[in-house]
Structure formats: C-alpha cells, structure tokens
Amino acid sequence: MGNSVGSKEGLRERLNGSKTRGIFLTILILAVALLPLVANNYVEEVMTNTFFYVILALGLNIVIGYAGLVDLGYAAFFAVGAYTTGILMHYGLNFWLTIPIAVIFCVIAGIIIGGPTLRLRSDYLAIVTLGFGEITRITARNLKITGGASGLVGIQRPSIFGFKLYQITHFYYTFFILVIIGIIVALRVHNSRLGRAWQYIREDEDAAEAMGIDPVKTKLYAYMIGAAFGGVAGAFFAVKMTAISPETFAFTQSAMILLAVILGGMGKIPGAILGAVFLVFFPEIFRDIGQMRMLLFGILLVIVMVFRPQGLWPERKS
Numbered sequence: 001m002g003n004s005v006g007s008k009e010g011l012r013e014r015l016n017g018s019k020t021r022g023i024f025l026t027i028l029i030l031a032v033a034l035l036p037l038v039a040n041n042y043v044e045e046v047m048t049n050t051f052f053y054v055i056l057a058l059g060l061n062i063v064i065g066y067a068g069l070v071d072l073g074y075a076a077f078f079a080v081g082a083y084t085t086g087i088l089m090h091y092g093l094n095f096w097l098t099i100p101i102a103v104i105f106c107v108i109a110g111i112i113i114g115g116p117t118l119r120l121r122s123d124y125l126a127i128v129t130l131g132f133g134e135i136t137r138i139t140a141r142n143l144k145i146t147g148g149a150s151g152l153v154g155i156q157r158p159s160i161f162g163f164k165l166y167q168i169t170h171f172y173y174t175f176f177i178l179v180i181i182g183i184i185v186a187l188r189v190h191n192s193r194l195g196r197a198w199q200y201i202r203e204d205e206d207a208a209e210a211m212g213i214d215p216v217k218t219k220l221y222a223y224m225i226g227a228a229f230g231g232v233a234g235a236f237f238a239v240k241m242t243a244i245s246p247e248t249f250a251f252t253q254s255a256m257i258l259l260a261v262i263l264g265g266m267g268k269i270p271g272a273i274l275g276a277v278f279l280v281f282f283p284e285i286f287r288d289i290g291q292m293r294m295l296l297f298g299i300l301l302v303i304v305m306v307f308r309p310q311g312l313w314p315e316r317k318s
Contacts, residue, residue: 032176036169044168046284048240051175052233053276057260058182058269059229064258065267066195067222068202069118070126073133074257076113077106077227079140079249081234086152086244087145095158099235106231107224109136114223118216133254141246151245158239171240178236179273182229186269189225198222202267263304265311274312 036044056078063071084102089095117128140146147153157166165171189195197218200208205215238244256279264275282300286293304312 029180033173036172041168044172046280048168048172048175050277050280051172051179052237053257053260053280054179054273055175055182055229055233056257057264057272057276058179058186059226059233060257061261061266061269061272062186062189062229063222063226064261065265065272066190066202067198067219069219069222070129071223071226071254072126072130072251072258073113073136073254074129074226074230075249075251075253076133076136077109077230078234078237078253079136079246080106080109080227081231082238082244082249083140083146083152083234084231085235085238086155089155089239090152095156095235095239096160099232102235103228103231106227106234110223110227111220114220118219118223130251130254133249133251137246137249140249146246149246151243151248152238153243155238155242155244157242165239171236174236178232183269183273190269194218194221259301263301263311265313268311268313271311271313278312 032047035047039047056074059077060071060074063069063074081102084105085095085098088098088101113129113132117125140151141149157164159165165174197208197213200211200213201215201218208218209215260275260279261272262275263278264273265271282297283293286296289296
C-alpha cells in the first residue's frame, strides 16, 4: 500500500515537473520569437550569431557528447557546406536545392575522415581530425573554384515563395527555426536505439562491442549526422554573409565550437545551447573594455572548469 502511494506521488511530481518545463519553454520560445519587435539590429545580429553557434554546437555535441569522440576539425564540415552552396549558387542553382547537396557532401566528408580513422582513440583521433580541418582550409585556399585566398564573394540572398531574405530580421527567424529543428532532431536521435548505442560506446567501447555493437559503424553514424548539422549551418551562413573565405574556417573556429559544447556540458542539449549562448554573449557584453574582455573571458572559463568540470549543465547520471 505504501509503495503504491509512493509511486503515485512520484508520478504526480514528474507530471508537475513536465508541466512546469513545458510552460517555461513556451514562454521562452514566445519571448525569443517576439524579440525583434522591441530589439534593434545589433541585438538581432548577436542573437542570429547565437543561433548559428547553437546549431553547430548541437551537431558537435552528437559527436563528442553522445558518442564520446574527439573532433578538433569540425569547422571543416561547416566549410564544405558553405563552399558547396556558394559554388552551386555561382553556377545558377537555387539555394534551397543546394542544401541537400551540401548535406550529402558533408556526409561524404564525414565518411572519408571517419571510415579509416575511427578505429583510433583518444589523442590519435584528435590529431587526425585536426589535420583534416587544416587540409580542408588549405585546399579551399588553393583551389580556383573556391576563389583561392580571397574566397567567394557576391553570393546571392535566397528567396522563398517570392519573398527575398535580406534583412537581419529575416535571418533571425530563419536561424531560429533551424535551431528548433536541430533540437528536435538531436532529441529524437538521442532517444533512439542508435543514441543508446552511442552512450554504450562512450562509457565502455570494449563492453559495447562484446554486446554486439559495431563500434566503428556506430561511431561513423555520429560523424555523418554531426557533419550534416555543420553542412546546413554552413549553407545558411554563406547566403547570410554573401561572402566566405578560407580563414573563416580556421582551427580557432573549431576550438570555439568545441568550447561551447564542453563549457555547456557534453551530452546535454540544454548544455550545448547554454554553452553557445555564453560563448557569444560574454564578449559582446564586455566589448567596451576592448581586448581585456578576452583575458576576463579566459579567467572565467578557468573558474568554471575548476568548479563545474562537467559543464554549466552537466549530464545527469542514472
């Protein structure tokens, strides 16, 4: 009798908690959706950049947080997506048709880098992914089709149903919708059979293999899906900026995305979002103090890592 009462109370608490989270998320989504009505262009630009980094952090979180892999060259997938869209639009292809092509090329890039190297672990895998990122950037800088060191310029802004996206408000809502789609995809993948296989491999790869999970094949799926996120973000980044160059995809870009995932909390979608928000907001809030803001940013990161080594929103162990 006591167990029955306790289980009912536990169920009631979970339902109340879910209801509270639902109300909070609804208010948050409405606030973000209505922000352009009261904000200026600067605030919208900062928020759009935040959404962009959230998409990239969600993609890298699949690789690092879900599967427990190391990727120091994630900007390479972002670069492949951006250059694919820029080049295809230069030859007259509609922007919306370039997105699936960009995703396919990014997935192929993920297979190329992941297929022969995912048998490696730890530091060795990190070195390989770092090299892949640099190879991609240097290749883009030396190819004629990518515009060489100058990059691609004059990328046309896209249109949808005859409406051209050109104002910052348009891209604000576009990237906001992409964030929502990215969260849904990441959540569904995490709760799937594949997501559970990633968790087993992350905790103990040898034990997962003994249970019948193919570690190389399963980890390759993580690279492919994470690469698809980077490809979509790169495609929209290209049309928003209307110009891209190889230096945009340097190692520092990969490091910043990695920092967002680690700072927020690996393996958690709210953590990836919180890390990306912190990454963009902090330098903007303290922009008035000039270069000293980066010193303050570094000190704060050290403090966070000392007192919150699992991130601002760590994964709850069960």
